[in-house]
Amino acid sequence: MxxxxxxxxxxxxxxxxxxxxxxxxxxxxxxxxxxxxxxxxxxxxxxxxxxxxxxxxxxxxxxxxxxxxxxxxxxxxxxxxSGQLPEVKPEGLVQEARFSENAPFGFDRIEALHRIEPALPSSLTLDEGTPDVRIAPVTEIFRHYRSVISRKYNAKHLNYGPFYGDLSLREVLVKHLQETRGLRCSVDQILITRGSQMAMYLSSQLLHREGGISIVGETNYIAASLTLEHAGAQVMQVSVDDKGLVTHEVEALCQEYIIRSVYVTSHHHHPTTVTMSAERRMHLVELSREYGFAILEDDYDYDFHYQRAPLLPLISIASNGNVVYMGALCKIVAPAIRIGYMVAPKDFIASAGHLRRIIDRQGDAIMERSIAQMILQGDLQRHSRKALKLYHARRDHFCNLLSEHLSDYLSFKIPEGGMAIWALLRGDMEWGKVAKDCKAKGLMIPDYKNYDQLGLGHNGLRLGFASLDFDEQKRVVEILNEVLEAYEKRIKK
Ligand SMILES: Cc1ncc(COP(=O)(O)O)c(C=O)c1O
CATH class of the missing domain: 1.10.10.10 (Winged helix-like DNA-binding domain superfamily/Winged helix DNA-binding domain)
Incomplete structure (x- = not known):
């Protein structure tokens, strides 16, 4: 028994x-x-x-x-x-069912996409330029969310809905994008996505499933390069200087090859933070018209410009329909609120919508409606103004600290906008070693390898200032100073 x-x-x-x-x-x-x-x-x-x-x-x-x-x-x-069950050969008794760590079947590991996972927020983190989530407008989000979900007539939005995104948000965005960016589009030229990354994925798939060349800057947002390559693009690089992407190099490549897309972070180049000059913008739009490529405009941080009013995006000056514009509320509201959008010609949006449908049936309709209400009632704009003022002050404070304490080791230009500084470390030092020593002192800094995919050795790193208050900035600079001073002593020995 x-x-x-x-x-x-x-x-x-x-x-x-x-x-x-x-x-x-x-x-x-x-x-x-x-x-x-x-x-x-x-x-x-x-x-x-x-x-x-x-x-x-x-x-x-x-x-x-x-x-x-x-x-x-x-x-x-x-x-x-049950007598219907297939016979199983006993394998000896295993008390605790453990799920196998390795799949016993073959699959594509897509090694190229494997990167270091973002660090869990430790006590002190210098990020790559993310918002301060402590000031996120949670009260407003919560108020609108509760009001949307508790109204009986909204119950239908709990059901499956349009995979292009909630209609009220698309309608509100038509007006909002025109008011803030001079962008004229209609509801069927907007697809709501989960952040701009999804827009990047969808457009890369539609443009490069059959290959083709995509041009990016030689320092580039790594996730964009990976997304394009994963979709099938052959990625080519052009230089980036203090006016942004060097468009004459784009032109030279167009004369030699058929180009399908050019990826650009025109407002603040990622990672170097420079704003693309008006002349280069016009030139790139002109080239897209002449050579028929798509401009993938990733406007990830449009809301943050401190010097003057933000420059209008390329899509607002290009009436030829060659621009696929990608934006999000993730940087202005909070990264975890995954609401982004893509603006493009209607047929492109239709295909992107159908593609999105097989990855993610639809977005978070209730959150989308809540965000639409936040824009309609001006809550988002109020929060945006508050954040802009705060980050402006934080940028100045951080730049002053860096100039005062770290100028022997780092060089940088004050960024006109965005949430990070592009800091170049002295040629005889390595960010990798600095990161290790900072970690030992409880400070996490970004992975420098993400910025130098070509191995050019520019020794640059994005130092995010927006998420740190003045005291935290001071502590970060103190630790960096201790680490760099000790490093210098080691070099001199
Ligand atoms: C240049 C750039 N594009 C896109 C994204 C993705 O942002 P989202 O959170 O909207 O997907 C980021 C995130 O940091 C970014 O830096």
Whole structure:
């Protein structure tokens, strides 16, 4: 007779109900071949005694197992492991079911996409330029979300809806984009995405599934390069100087090859933060017209410009329809609020919508409606002004600290906008070593390798200032100073 009390371990007060623990343990024993097909199980009373549980608990477990087809009851004979189950060779008893770490089947590991996972927020982190989530307008988000979800007439939005995104948000964006960016588009030229990254993915797929060349800057936002390459693009680089992407180099490549797309972060080049000059903007738009490529304009931080009003995006000066514009509210509201958008000609948006549908049936319709309300009622704009003022002050404070304490080691230009400084480390020092020593002192800094995919050795790193208050900035600079001073002493030895 099988001693079930030795085979089934019950954790009382655990997260799982006792009858489920019994049910799962019996399934496990059947799957392992310990309980074979047609084996008679103890009656519920006996089993209850063996396991020291109430009989009703065993009955509940048996009922569940019966309805799932693992066991069967034969009138006036008892309860048996189902005779329909395939025979399993016992493999010896494994008490704890452990899920295999490695898939026993073949699959494409897409190694090229594997990067270091973002660090969990440690006590002190110098990021690559992210907003301060502590000032996120959570009260407003919560108010609108609650109001949207609690209104009876909104219940229909809990159902499947348009995969292009909530209509009210698209309508509000038509007006908002025109007011803030001079961008004239209609509702069917907008697709709501989960952040600009999804827009980048969708457009890369539509443009490069059959290959083709995409041009990016020789320092570039790594995720964009990876997304383009993953879609099938052959990525070529052109220089980036203090006026942004060097468009004459784009022109030279156009004369030699057929170019399908040019990726650009025109407002503040990622990573170097420079704003693309008006002349280069005009030139790039002109080239797109002449050579018929798509401009992928990633306007990830349009809202943050400190020097003057932001420059209008390329899409607002290009009436030829060659620009696919990607924006998001992730930087202005909070990165975890995954709402972005793509603006492009109607046929492109239609295809992007259908492609999006097979990855993610639709976005978060309730959140999208809430954000539409936030824009309509001016909450987003108020928050944007508040954040702009705060980040402006933080930029100045951080730049002053860097000039005062770290100018022997770093050089940088004050960025006109955005949330990060592009800092070049002295040629005889390496960011990798600095990062290691900073970590030992409790400070995480970005991974420098992300910025130098070509191995040019420019020794640059993005230092995010927006998410740190003045005290945190001071502490970061103190640690960097200690680390760099010690580094210098090592070099001189
Ligand atoms: C240049 C650039 N583009 C796109 C993104 C992705 O942003 P989102 O959170 O909107 O997907 C980022 C995020 O940091 C970025 O820096």
């Amino acid at each position: 099988i001693a079930f009390k030795n085979l089934i371990e019950i954790k009382r007060g655990g997260e799982q109900a006792v009858y489920l623990q019994i049910q799962n343990a019996l399934i496990h024993l059947i799957q392992q071949g310990v309980l074979t097909s047609r084996l008679r199980l103890p009656g519920s009373r006996d089993m209850a005694v063996q396991l020291s549980v109430h009989r009703k608990t065993v009955v509940a477990a048996y009922d569940e197992l019966m309805s799932q087809g693992w066991i069967e009851s034969v009138p006036s004979k008892g309860t048996f492991v």
